Amino acid sequence: xxxxxxxxxxxxxxxxxxxxxxxxxxxxxxxxxxxxxxxxxxxxxxxxxxxxxxxxxxxxxxxxxxxxxxxxxxxxxxxxxxxxxxxxxxxxxxxxxxxxxxxxxxxxxxxxxxxxxxxxxxxxxxxxxxxxxxxxxxxxxxxxxxxxxxxxxxxxxxxxxxxxxxxxxxxxxxxxxxxxx
Amino acid sequence: xxxxxxxxxxxxxxxxxxxxxxxxxxxxxxxxxxxxxxxxxxxxxxxxxxxxxxxxxxxxxxxxxxxxxxxxxxxxxxxxxxxxxxxxxxxxxxxxxxxxxxxxxxxxxxxxxxxxxxxxxxxxxxxxxxxxxxxxxxxxxxxxxxxxxxxxxxxxxxxxxxxxxxxxxxxxxxxxxxxxxxxxxxxxxxxx
Numbered sequence: 001x002x003x004x005x006x007x008x009x010x011x012x013x014x015x016x017x018x019x020x021x022x023x024x025x026x027x028x029x030x031x032x033x034x035x036x037x038x039x040x041x042x043x044x045x046x047x048x049x050x051x052x053x054x055x056x057x058x059x060x061x062x063x064x065x066x067x068x069x070x071x072x073x074x075x076x077x078x079x080x081x082x083x084x085x086x087x088x089x090x091x092x093x094x095x096x097x098x099x100x101x102x103x104x105x106x107x108x109x110x111x112x113x114x115x116x117x118x119x120x121x122x123x124x125x126x127x128x129x130x131x132x133x134x135x136x137x138x139x140x141x142x143x144x145x146x147x148x149x150x151x152x153x154x155x156x157x158x159x160x161x162x163x164x165x166x167x168x169x170x171x172x173x174x175x176x177x178x179x180x181x
Numbered sequence: 182x183x184x185x186x187x188x189x190x191x192x193x194x195x196x197x198x199x200x201x202x203x204x205x206x207x208x209x210x211x212x213x214x215x216x217x218x219x220x221x222x223x224x225x226x227x228x229x230x231x232x233x234x235x236x237x238x239x240x241x242x243x244x245x246x247x248x249x250x251x252x253x254x255x256x257x258x259x260x261x262x263x264x265x266x267x268x269x270x271x272x273x274x275x276x277x278x279x280x281x282x283x284x285x286x287x288x289x290x291x292x293x294x295x296x297x298x299x300x301x302x303x304x305x306x307x308x309x310x311x312x313x314x315x316x317x318x319x320x321x322x323x324x325x326x327x328x329x330x331x332x333x334x335x336x337x338x339x340x341x342x343x344x345x346x347x348x349x350x351x352x353x354x355x356x357x358x359x360x361x362x363x364x365x366x367x368x369x370x371x372x373x
Contacts, residue, residue, distance in 0.1 A: 020254075027246060032238035039239050041198070049245050054363065056249045070223070075230040082198065082233075090202040091348065122231040143199045144232050150199050165194075172193035172225075179228055 003029045008073040016063035023060055030074065031056070034081040041085040041147035051088050055081045089147045128178035136171045143168070192221035196229055315353035318365055322346055 003011070008029055014022035034055060038048045058080055066076050129137045135157070142148045142156075150168070154161045194200050195208045212219045323346070349364035 023253075024246075027249070031246070032240050033233065033236075035241040035245075036236050036239040037233060040236060049242060049248075050363070050366070052241055052245050053248045053252065056246075057252050060249075060253050071227070072230070074233070075226060078230065078233040079226050086198045087205065090205055091345070119234075122234055125228070125231050140197065141232075143197050144229060145236060147198045149201060151201070153199070168194055168197070168199055169187065169190040172190065172197065176189070176193070176228065 005072060005074075009068050012059075012063050012066050012073050012076075013068075015060065016066070023056075023063075026059065026063075026077075027056060030077050033074070034077060037078060037081045038085045040145050041082070041089055043146070047088065048085075051084055052081075055084050058084070086147050090149075124179065125175075128175050131178055132171050132174060136167055139164070139167060140171050140175070188218055189221050192218060193225050195222060196225035313353050313358055313361060315350055315361070318353060318361075319346060319350040322349075322365065 003025070008026065011022040011025045011029070015026055031052065035048060035052050038051050038055070039045060042048050042051065059077065062080075066073065071079075129140065132140065139153055139157070142153065148156075150161050150164045154164045157164070191200075191204075191208065195205065200208065208218070208222075212222055345364055349361050352358075352364060353361035
């Protein structure tokens with residue numbers, strides 16, 4: 001259910017006041033995105049269901065922490081979902097690359113959502129990612145979208161973990177310089 | 182103490198998601214008191230946030246929201262989905278309370294035995310009565326499974342289950358009931 005940024009902000013703020021209808025609106029508007037984030041990182045739908053529940057319980061409990069002056073609502077929600085999913089996958093819950101062969105698929109770079117408020121930011125970010133060497137760009141995206149650890153990257157690219165760490169730090173520093181903020 | 186003093190690099194990797202579990206825990210703790218690290222994390226969250234727009238949306242199963250409602254509402258019956266159940270403050274989620282009651286019922290025999298032991302202790306307060314019985318939960322998990330199920334698991338999977346069960350036990354013993362509950366819950370629902 002597409003809603004505007006302003007509608008989502010207001011729904012989150014009403015949620016902070018205990019408005020269940022507003023909470024349902026937040027869920028309806030954002031759960032497909034947050035579930036997508038979690039499924040990509042965990043790779044196991046049966047775990048993703050539980051994590052999504054925990055994420056929204058946290059949203060209900062902590063909606064008062066959302067500060068519209070500091071963050072966009074979807075960034076705030078996506079950060080909660082990513083952190084919870086990363087914590088879960090770092091527990092080592094029997095994840096292996098064989099569990100989900102689709103793991104290494106990355107989102108298409110074509111056709112970003114038309115009219116999306118953050119299209120311009122996304123284009124800038126991708127322009128900067130394109131400035132990285134192709135394999136470094138792939139690594140950054142694999143970690144972001146699928147929560148791959150340095151060790152998993154090292155295995156996949158057959159390089160030492162320390163090298164992967166160096167690659168990541170340099171790539172991220174380059175990205176920051178390119179974005180200029 | 183984190184020895185890595187490349188604060189911005191550490192924050193970047195934290196947000197990107199490439200840190201190992203120990204490093205993530207350290208950063209989680211340190212960001213509470215280190216304003217520079219916290220600001221760097223916030224900045225990286227903003228920088229990378231647009232990437233979330235690119236990922237494919239996935240519709241969650243309908244039962245997920247029912248589960249959320251049952252956790253945040255005081256009396257939502259199974260299948261109730263109009264969200265009009267009375268909402269109670271979440272200082273202490275009711276779902277956890279219900280789960281603890283269910284766990285207590287499952288371990289009734291052990292609780293009766295323990296009650297005899299508790300009689301020899303100084304008068305326990307209400308909090309002690311509500312404390313999870315970690316040993317029993319851990320033992321129940323292993324004993325109540327179909328042992329043939331273990332045969333079907335690979336050694337790696339069995340090791341993974343063992344590690345998760347131990348983490349649940351450790352979390353329970355450490356008093357982290359929410360973490361322990363989540364892990365035990367997940368273990369119980371594993372189909373193998």
